[in-house]
Amino acid sequence: MFMKRFVYADNAATTPVSKKVLDAMLPYYTEYYGNPSSLYSVGRDAKKPLELAREQVAKALGAFSNEVFFTSGGSEANNWAIKGVAHEMAKKGKKHIITSKFEHHAVLHTVEALKKEGFDVTYLEVYHNGLVKPEDVEAAIREDTALVTIMYANNEIGTIQPIPEIGAICKKHQVLFHTDAVQAVGNVPIDVKAQNIDLLSLSGHKLHAPKGVGALYIRRGVRMPNLIDGGAQERGRRAGTENVAGIVGLGVAITEACDTMEERNQRLTKMRDRLIEGASKIERSRLNGDKTHRLPGNFNMCFEGIEGESLLLKLDFAGICASSGSACTSGSLDPSHVLLAIGLPHEIAHGSLRISFSDQNTEEDVDYILEVLPDIVSYLRDMSPLWDEIIHGKA
Ligand SMILES: *Cc1c(COP(=O)(O)O)cnc(C)c1O
Numbered sequence: 303m304f305m306k307r308f309v310y311a312d313n314a315a316t317t318p319v320s321k322k323v324l325d326a327m328l329p330y331y332t333e334y335y336g337n338p339s340s341l342y343s344v345g346r347d348a349k350k351p352l353e354l355a356r357e358q359v360a361k362a363l364g365a366f367s368n369e370v371f372f373t374s375g376g377s378e379a380n381n382w383a384i385k386g387v388a389h390e391m392a393k394k395g396k397k398h399i400i401t402s403k404f405e406h407h408a409v410l411h412t413v414e415a416l417k418k419e420g421f422d423v424t425y426l427e428v429y430h431n432g433l434v435k436p437e438d439v440e441a442a443i444r445e446d447t448a449l450v451t452i453m454y455a456n457n458e459i460g461t462i463q464p465i466p467e468i469g470a471i472c473k474k475h476q477v478l479f480h481t482d483a484v485q486a487v488g489n490v491p492i493d494v495k496a497q498n499i500d501l502l503s504l505s506g507h508k509l510h511a512p513k514g515v516g517a518l519y520i521r522r523g524v525r526m527p528n529l530i531d532g533g534a535q536e537r538g539r540r541a542g543t544e545n546v547a548g549i550v551g552l553g554v555a556i557t558e559a560c561d562t563m564e565e566r567n568q569r570l571t572k573m574r575d576r577l578i579e580g581a582s583k584i585e586r587s588r589l590n591g592d593k594t595h596r597l598p599g600n601f602n603m604c605f606e607g608i609e610g611e612s613l614l615l616k617l618d619f620a621g622i623c624a625s626s627g628s629a630c631t632s633g634s635l636d637p638s639h640v641l642l643a644i645g646l647p648h649e650i651a652h653g654s655l656r657i658s659f660s661d662q663n664t665e666e667d668v669d670y671i672l673e674v675l676p677d678i679v680s681y682l683r684d685m686s687p688l689w690d691e692i693i694h695g696k697a
Contacts, residue, residue, distance in 0.1 A: 308621045309667045313508070313599060314457050314485060314658035315625055319551065320510040326554040327512070330547035338544055339533065348546045355553025359517050362556045363502060364493035371518050371536045372549050376484040376505030377408035378529075379518035382540075383480045383501040384412045384451055386526040388421060391448030391478075400442045400450045400477075402426045402434050403643035406457055409482050410639075413451070426452070428643045432461035432591035440471045447477045454486035454502075458640040458656055459591030460600025462490055469498030478524065484508055484516075488559025489567065489597050500524050504556075506548065510660070511555035515548035566661045570598035573659060573668050577601050580672040584679050586692070590641060590654065599659035604646065607689030608653045608682040616678040617655075622671060625656045649688070 310318070319327075330351065336344030338352050353367070360367040373379045388399060401413050403425045417423050424442045426434050439450060450472050455462045465481055472479035480501035483492060487504040494502055501524065505516040520526050532541025578589055578601055586606040605613070610626025617624050626638075637651035657671065683689040 306621050307666075307670045309663070309670055310623045311657045311659060311663065311667065311671070312623045312625050313660035313663075314460070314597075314656065316507045316513065317510045317660050318662070319512050320555065320558070320662075322558060323510055323512075323551045323555045327547040327551040330550055334546075338546060339535065351550045351553075352544055352546060355549045358553035358557045359504075360519075362487065362492070362560045363504075363519055364495050365519050366522065368537070369519055369522055371520060371540055372544060372552075373516045373518055373529075373540065374514050374545075375507070375516035376406075376482065376503050379503035379505070379516050380406070380408040380451075380480075380482050381412050382518055382526070382529045383503060383520075384409065384449065385416065386529070387449045387478050387480065387501065387524070388416050389527060390525045392421075396446045396448040398422045398424070398444050398447045400424045400426065400439060400447060400452075402428055402452050404428045404432070404456055404458075404640040405451070405453050406482055406484070409451055409453065421448075422446075428640075430645050431595070432456060432459045432640075432644050433595060434463055434468075436464050436467040436471055439468050440475070443471070443475045443477055447475075449478050449480060451480040451482070454481045454483035454492070455490060455597050456591070456640060457485050458638055459602045459644070460485070460597035460658070461591040462486065462595050462597065465499070466497040472500075473498040485597060488556060488563065489599070491563070494519055494521070506552040506555060509555050509559045511551040512548050515545050515552050517552065562661065567598040570659050570661070570663075573663065573665060574598060574601055576665075577657065577668050577671060578603070580668075581675060584676050587679075588650075590644065590646070597658075599663070601657040601659075602654060604641070604650050604654045605679050605683075606650060606653060607686050607692050608679060610652055610654050612682055613653070613655055613678065616682065617674070620674045620678070622674070625658075626654050 334347040336348045338349040356367045356370045359370045399421055413423050426438050428434055454465050469479055478500045481499055482503045484505045488509045500521045502519040507513040529540045535541050581603055588604050590602040614626050637648055641651035
């Protein structure tokens, strides 16, 4: 029997707020509670940190601070970017959008909504390695293309897309390019200018800032309708009294993530690869997504003959928080659209496991997962009629 341990390994779903971030935020709930729009000193005291956070986010992206607009998170930023550009470009008769099959639902469902309004959508193929091909983007661009939206790193299989190459193609054809970089920010070096990104979405809670805060980068010169009409906040484009403490937290978190990226990535890559190597010893297992073009902390494997849901329950019982498919779809029995997009058959896509590490995980966590995972998989297979069929029957 193993010594039970608690391992939070679902950082692609959300991360805990770090102590450093929380400490930076707290005074903005108590001491400096003023409305940043007010002219007296408690208000001014809340305005300055807001602008500092904007500079911190801009710096992390290689943007100018007046190109950063705070939102309530990644979903809102994606909606604003995609619907905003689509509606603006439709005025010029451009009603074609290019995206990929394995985007986050905050992108896919937004694009679906536009389709109902009469937009035409091309869904690019994601190949077996979990990557889109830049040449496919180029081939899909038409006279009436309004926007290309391709995620920077996938939230389930962690694959990192060839964003600079896609950016260069969009620039060459003068088509606007948006990327959902929620999973990439702080983990992958990003430079919106060098990579020709016109719009970029990010979220705080995936990088140790709180839930409910994020940002959209809008390149100077890109025409965007207001998201929320009202006061003059966010230069009149997204009205509403700012989430000052959350924004302060985002600024600190993104700075911390970027400053420690190199050292952390080395450590997490080592842990990830050891976990992949260990879990690959389980028979009839397979890694989903490219082995190297993936986020340092992302592990995603399928184990034939078992259901992801039962695997998660068993892991939870052993103290391990992980996921199968994405958090937004679990609870439904449909296999992940991401795994189907990379060509896995339904029955295999059902048995997937995603483990995602952050800087708070350790080598001991990897040891522990490798200690319990093979036994859990065998236990579930012993009870699975599907497994029986796989080893004795057709396969
Ligand atoms: C989590 C996530 C989102 C949604 O961000 P929220 O801040 O939770 O709205 C969007 N895209 C990707 C890739 C994500 O991982």
